[in-house]
Amino acid sequence: MxxxxxxxxxxxxxxxxxxxxxxxxxxxxxKPSEEDIILVRRIAEDVKERILEKAKDLNLNISVILVGSAARNTWILNGKRRDIDLFILFPTTVDEKFIEEKGIDLIERAMEGWVLEQRYAEHPYVRASIDKEVDGEKMRFDIDIVPCFDVKDPSHIISAVDRTPHHNIYVMKxxxxxxxxxxxxxxxxxxxxxxxxxxxxxxxxxxxxxxxxxxxxxxxxxxxxxxxxxxxxxxxxxxxxxxxxxxxxxxxxxxxxxxxxxxxxxxxxxxxxxxxxxxxxxxxxxxxxxxxEIVVKTYEELKNFFINRETYILAINLRLPDFAEDIIYPQLERSKDGIKRGFEDNAFKILNSYIYYTRNEAIIIFEFEVWKLPKITKHFGPNVFDKDAADRFKEINKDYKIFIKDCRYVVERERKFSSPKDFLEKNILKCALGKDIRHIIEDKEYHLLGIEELLSKNYIRQFLSEIY
Incomplete structure (x- = not known):
């Protein structure tokens, strides 16, 4: 109860x-002060007017609204950076291709003089950034400008972002x-x-x-x-x-x-x-x-840390094309899990696994609980009473001594892989991988890292210091 x-x-x-x-x-x-809120609203209004003015020149029928935490005053004061979300609403009489082409073109023309970066959600949008001096201090403004459809019923959207203006209305009330x-x-x-x-x-x-x-x-x-x-x-x-x-x-x-x-x-x-x-x-x-506060451990501290844990570290360093995070990160997770299953199917037991990710690089890190194995392993075959399967098993393993254990055929033979590194070098493409990660590996845009090479990277030492 x-x-x-x-x-x-x-x-x-x-x-x-x-x-x-x-x-x-x-x-x-x-919590942002009244002055902070007024400043953000002024910047948003200035950008809104720029977009509306340029839309008029281009004969585009649009409206622009401030949405998100900046509209609702629910944003966290974050040093000298301010994040703002503006949505450009197009009529539902146009199609998505029109929004993508005309919307991005409108933003690029209206935001001349700002640093622009095209990003992707369900369709493209633009992050516009500029540094402005405020009360003698430099302040960074990042504005995500998102084209969407002006739908009247948010349960019948055309693109996922079309709900956002309706969220804004609901929350602000x-x-x-x-x-x-x-x-x-x-x-x-x-x-x-x-x-x-x-x-x-x-x-x-x-x-x-x-x-x-x-x-x-x-x-x-x-x-x-x-x-x-x-x-x-x-x-x-x-x-x-x-x-x-x-x-x-x-x-x-x-x-x-x-x-x-x-x-x-x-x-x-x-x-x-x-x-x-x-x-x-x-x-x-x-x-x-x-x-x-994270104290970044030195190379020697981290190396000794893993020596004392008596575990083994192996990592895969991938060079990434310019993919959106929402596209590539799920593929990295799928690849990590698929490789982990491959390791464990071959008796290499994983203690921990992590993904370090930046826009152009990813490192999948494995910490092994079991990585040293005997050269020989037992392979169990069919039940003795399954005559056809027994004949096939004997034919496949005719070069090995076959014996019976608990009514099953058993053979002792050499392991396919002598180490986790050997497994990756010979078998990584047989693991379940994300589509784009598979292409990266096929193109040899990766290499394996042992503990020494991994810990030589300062950003990885910081990453591991936050975990351990």
Whole structure:
């Protein structure tokens, strides 16, 4: 039986003042000031006017809206960088090709003088960046400008981004006065490593954070409930859901009954959040909102660390073409899992495996629990009573001594692979790999790294220092 909200708080009354003080202190550091908000709105409005003016010159019938956390004042103060999302709404009378071609052309013409980078979601969009001096200090503005369709019913979208303007309307009507609670939740999740719904993070999106606060009212009330969560969970604010997939958390999109806002959230990351909710409530602390300082271990420290663990490290260094992260990262995960299965099918037991990823490089790292094996292995054949299979087994293994163990034919023969490295050199293309990763390996755009070469890279030492 679930405890009521009041009974949960009764157990935490002595900590309520402390939690409120922590929230106040944290928000004083990470919540944007009125001046910050005005600055972001001014930059967004300037860009909006540039786009509308150029659209008029090009005879394009569009509108431009500010969306996302900048529109809802739920963004985290992040040093000297500001992120803004602008959507260009095209009428549904045009097609996707028109949006892709005319939308990108419009942005490039309107944003002349800015640094532009074309990116891809379901269709192309542009990140426009510029450094501006504000009160004597240089500040970076990154604006994602996304063309979409101006659909009237978000349950009948043409492209995935068409829902976003409707999300904006829904949240802005309900989030007033709760912006700080959203910011706290985002920071809490960010430092747990589970903020972001991209294929790499598999965590909580900003929109999901806003909806959770709309439902629960405050950061601590969400944590109180989450401490008792037991997946699968189902939340439907509007009582409209038509979603029937089995996800660990289903949060029906209030503007689209067929969509789960939490679909990207992995089971493991949901569990991390549940555990962190319990731990914070047991011992509230500002440390949950402070980034842990990582001391990067030296080459010798890490090498000795793995020597003391008595494990073995082998890595695959891949040179990547210019792929979008959402396309290539799932393929890296699939390849890691496929290679891991290949290792373990040949008795090389994996203790841990990781992916280091940047835009042009990926390193798949394996830590082995078992990597040294006898030269000979037993191979078990069919049951003695299966005469046809027995004849085939004997023919295949006619050069080996065959004996019977527990009513099965057994033969001892040499292993196919003498080491994990030998396995990769001879058999990597027989593993289950992502399509583009397979092409990279076929083209020899990779090499294997042992512990010494791996640890010689400073960025890998930092990556491993964060893990270990």
């Amino acid at each position: 679930r405890r009521s909200k009041s009974s949960k708080w009764n157990n935490l009354l002595s900590k309520k003042d402390l939690i409120n003080k922590i929230k106040e202190d944290v928000l004083s550091e990470i 309900r989030i007033n006065g709760k912006e700080g609670e959203v910011i706290l939740l985002k920071k809490f999740l960010e430092l747990l490593g589970i903020y972001g719904s991209d294929n790499k993070t598999k965590g909580f999106s900003g929109y999901l954070c806003e909806l959770l606060i709309i439902k629960y009212g405050s950061f601590e009330d969400l944590l109180l409930d989450a401490a008792d969560w037991r997946p699968p969970l189902y939340i439907d604010l509007e009582g409209i859901g038509c979603y029937d997939k089995k996800d660990p958390l289903v949060f029906i999109d209030p503007v689209d009954p067929n969509r789960n806002v939490a679909a990207a959230l992995s089971y493991n990351n949901l569990c991390i959040f549940i555990d962190a909710s319990r731990e914070f409530l047991k011992n509230p602390s500002k440390s949950y909102f402070k980034k842990r």
